[in-house]
C-alpha cells in the first residue's frame with residue numbers, strides 16, 4: 001500500500017474499467033492528503049467516502065456520500081470554528097468529446113448541472129473536492145451571538161471589553177480585522 005497522498009491521486013475512474021463492472025469505493029482520506037486549492041479552511045479529520053462509480057450510456061455516474069470535519073475561521077471574530085460537513089451525491093459526467101458546439105452553448109445558458117470528463121476518465125479526488133466545496137456553509141460563525149472584533153482596537157469582544165466608543169456591527173469593515181484575516185489566509 002502506498003502513502004495516503006498517493007492513494008488519492010491514483011483513484012482514477014477509468015471508462016474502460018467501468019465498462020466492465022461498477023466500482024465500489026470505500027475510502028478514508030487523512031487531513032492533508034486532499035488538495036482543496038483554497039486557504040478558506042483546513043480538513044481537520046479524515047474525509048470518509050462511500051461511493052459507487054459506473055458507466056451508464058457512456059456517462060460516468062458517481063453516487064455516494066461523504067463526511068468530514070473542517071477547520072474554518074469565524075467570519076466575525078476570526079477564531080477557529082469546526083464545521084461538520086456531510087453530503088450525498090448522485091452525479092453524471094459526460095465525455096467532453098461527444099458534445100457539439102450548439103450543445104455546449106445551450107448548457108452555458110441553461111446553467112444545467114452537467115459535468116464532463118476528458119479522455120479516459122476522471123480522478124475521484126476532483127469529485128470529492130467539488131462536493132466538499134458545495135457543502136461549505138456560506139459563512140462560518142463560532143456562535144450565533146458572536147460579538148466579533150472591535151473595529152477600532154481589534155480586541156475580541158467575546159473575551160474582552162475595550163474602551164473604544166462604538167462598535168460597528170460589521171467587523172469586516174475594520175482595517176485591523178481585515179489585516180488579521182489576510183494574514184490568516186497566507187498561512
Ligand SMILES: [Zn+2]
Nearest residue numbers: 074077142146
Ligand atoms: Zn466568532
Ligand SMILES: [Zn+2]
Nearest residue numbers: 150153162164
Ligand atoms: Zn476597541
